[in-house]
Amino acid sequence: MLTLHPVPAFSDNYIWCLHDDQSAYVVDPGEAEPVLRYLKERSLRLKGILVTHHHFDHVSGIEALLAASPEIPVWGPGNETIPGRTLSLKGGEQFELDWGMQLQVLAVPGHTLGHIAYFAPESPLGPLLFCGDTLFSSGCGRLFEGTPAQMHESLQRLGQLPPETLVCCTHEYTTANLKFAQAVEPDNRDIAERLDEVRGLREQNLPSLPSSLALEWKVNPFLRANEGAVLASLTSKLGTRPTSAADSFAKLRQWKDNF
Ligand SMILES: [Zn+2]
Numbered sequence: 001m002l003t004l005h006p007v008p009a010f011s012d013n014y015i016w017c018l019h020d021d022q023s024a025y026v027v028d029p030g031e032a033e034p035v036l037r038y039l040k041e042r043s044l045r046l047k048g049i050l051v052t053h054h055h056f057d058h059v060s061g062i063e064a065l066l067a068a069s070p071e072i073p074v075w076g077p078g079n080e081t082i083p084g085r086t087l088s089l090k091g092g093e094q095f096e097l098d099w100g101m102q103l104q105v106l107a108v109p110g111h112t113l114g115h116i117a118y119f120a121p122e123s124p125l126g127p128l129l130f131c132g133d134t135l136f137s138s139g140c141g142r143l144f145e146g147t148p149a150q151m152h153e154s155l156q157r158l159g160q161l162p163p164e165t166l167v168c169c170t171h172e173y174t175t176a177n178l179k180f181a182q183a184v185e186p187d188n189r190d191i192a193e194r195l196d197e198v199r200g201l202r203e204q205n206l207p208s209l210p211s212s213l214a215l216e217w218k219v220n221p222f223l224r225a226n227e228g229a230v231l232a233s234l235t236s237k238l239g240t241r242p243t244s245a246a247d248s249f250a251k252l253r254q255w256k257d258n259f
Helices: 033-041 062-068 148-159 174-184 189-203 213-219 228-238 245-257
Strands: 003-009 013-019 023-027 045-050 074-077 087-089 094-096 102-107 116-120 128-132 166-169
Touching: 003 033, 003 166, 013 033, 013 166, 033 045, 033 062, 045 062, 102 148, 148 213, 148 245, 174 189, 174 228, 174 245, 189 213, 228 245
Parallel strands: 023 045, 045 074, 074 087, 128 166
Antiparallel strands: 003 013, 013 023, 094 102, 102 116, 116 128
16 A cells, blocks of 8 residues: 655645655655654655755755665756766656556656656556646746746646646645636636635645646646636736737746736
């Protein structure tokens, strides 16, 4: 039996831990301390570290985790500087974790240029996506290095994965993202329902994640950039209709940056 658990870190990060009550893998450990505590409480042995991109809040815990488990692999994007990386990856590659679990590597530039995501098509928990700071629930990462067109393409690629895919993103930004989504689509009932649900979860200090791609297609303006309601909203805000789905995405991202 596999468990998928978001270990909270910093003020709003999650370090995803996948384990079978013996062996564990973690994704984007920006801090070591909360991971070490979680592993110790459950007597788990760390078997490997997966990294999506180079930002400090995703990599700063790697060295301390390696000090505690020196021999484990650290997978990360080959064209970014990742401390302790032992295996350099690029989009299109595959590898296997314990449990015979296949992971596919997807290149998803935009937030950073080398950003990768990990997709497990056939985990015992259903399809799993670890997408770092690319796709958030009802939002997406800021464009620090890539272009809007790159991020739009990356999100659309992630959006084509199976609808039941569990979306394991790295930040608890869902409430703020839904408020923006509601500004873009005030009449979208799915957004209103999700906001109610997430407010309830957050009041109990529970994570709003993982999400699913099926849900994201209903509530995420950045995936919905080419939907009629989103285009109409942008047109009335800007006075001109976006010229393409990528243009619509770019205008949404700009709007969100100033929201
Ligand atoms: Zn980042």
